[in-house]
Amino acid sequence: MPRATQAVLFAAFALAAESACAQEASKNDGPKSYAVVGDAIPAPLNGMRGDPVRGQAIVANRQNTCLLCHSAPFGDERFQGNLAPDLKGTGARWSEGQLRLRMVDASRLNPATIMPPYYKVDGLTGVGAAWRGKPILMAEQIEDVVAYLATLRD
Amino acid sequence: MNGAAITRALSAGALAISFTIIAASAAEMAPGERKSGYDFMTRDTQGMQDDDTVNPGMLWVLDGEALWNRKAGTAGKACADCHVDARTSMKGVAARYPAFDAARGRPLNLEQRVNLCRSERQQASVFRYESRELLALTAFIGRQSRGAVVEPPSDERLKPFIAAGREMFMQRQGQLNLSCANCHDDNWSKKLAGAVIPQAHPTGYPLYRLEWQGLGSLQRRLRNCLVGMRANAYDFGAPEYVDLELYLMTRARGMPVETPAVRP
Known part of the structure; x- marks a missing residue:
């Protein structure tokens, strides 16, 4: 298949996948409920373990904002932030449940944190129309990132 | 000192240090540590701002000068017909804006002041925000204050508006739940992705941003x-x-006015 055709097919597929995702998101609007135990959310938000490969891709995608503040052990460090700890070794410092709560709503542990709440829609002020009522990441994405961070043991 | 006493002394010290950190991050910036965005730039970009012959913002300043002298509106008046030579009449003006407007009961910024002159004095149509004309005129007016220090009017009537602005600066907002202060008071000089976070002093507007490839307010x-x-x-x-x-x-x-500044 010529490369151009491949690219067009790929783009069409990507669009279709995107609209499928959008429908998915509108079906389960708000965050699912979860149980906090101590400083952790022990159970996966959607009842399923995440995929660390997808998790790395989510962290690498600038739209998801992780690398604005954190640096990660891949890619070009010049374009990664240093407002927050390096993600290297995260999996050795925290359990999956601890990582999950820190992503979902780190302000539960430290009200002064600048870590955005990735799975929260209530109690926010002046959210732009395009983002209102939606968490930054979906439950599945949180689980993928938790699974990826858990692999960062060195 | 025994072991327990040492531990107590250390934790008291740690507590004192952490209080100092909390106090420092919550307090507003001391005048001595204030830096312009200019101070965080590479020498190349600083050079571009400093040299009028390569500062792209000067193209807008020149356009603004032409507009200043051009008659407009049904009144058939140019800015220069009332304000004469901007080099003297506009010196220091941009350093004192926004200023209180008694008729409207609230502060107006320089863009709004220019447009009020347009509609009321010249009886001309107002310029759209970010239009070439409005950027040019405000750049030209701002240029007359280059080197003058920012000196907001000590006008009692401005106080509630300053307080409202400060509240907005401190308010966490948006899906990312951040305040302006989280970055510009507490984390300036650190890197947000590849870019150094400045202290958010608006000393050079309108300015030429390399990222925009143009002038902006x-x-x-x-x-x-x-x-x-x-x-x-x-x-x-x-x-x-x-x-x-x-x-x-x-x-x-x-802090000194830098208009038209250059930023990355």
Whole structure:
């Protein structure tokens, strides 16, 4: 298949996948409920373990904002932030449940944190129309990132 | 000193240090540690701002000078017909804006003041925000204050608006739940992705941003930040922006005006 055709097919597929995702998101609007135990959310938000490969891709995608503040052990460090700890070794410092709560709503542990709440829609002020009522990441994405961070043991 | 006493002394010390850190991050910036965005730039970009023959903002300044002298509106008047030579009449003016407007009962920024002259004195149509004309005139007027220090009017009537602007600066907002202060008071000089976070002193507007490949107003920059925080961006000219602009100018009091500045 010529490369151009491949690219067009790929783009069409990507669009279709995107609209499928959008429908998915509108079906389960708000965050699912979860149980906090101590400083952790022990159970996966959607009842399923995440995929660390997808998790790395989510962290690498600038739209998801992780690398604005954190640096990660891949890619070009010049374009990664240093407002927050390096993600290297995260999996050795925290359990999956601890990582999950820190992503979902780190302000539960430290009200002064600048870590955005990735799975929260209530109690926010002046959210732009395009983002209102939606968490930054979906439950599945949180689980993928938790699974990826858990692999960062060195 | 026994072991327990040492532990107590150490933890008291640690407590004192952590209190100091908390106090430092919550307090406003001491005048001595204030830096212009200019100070965080590479020498190349600084050179581009410093040399009028390569500063791209000077193209707008020249356009602004032409507009200053051109008659407009049904009154058939040019800015120069009332204000004569901008080099003297406009010196220091941009350093004192936003200023209180008694007729409207609230502060106006320089763009709004220019447009009021357009509609009321020249009886001409107002310039659209971020239009070439409005940027050119404000760049030309701002240029006359280059080197003058930011000196917001000590006008009692401005106080509630400064307070409203400060509240907006401190308010966490948007899907990312960040305040302006989280970055610009507490984390300036650190890197947000590849870019160094400045202290948010609006000393050079309108300014030429390499990222924009063009000149833009402070409100354009404020909108960029708000959209980055995934927060409500107000319409250009909204009172919320003018209040914030006013607070930022009081925060930058005493710093030199750089208009037209260059930023990365």
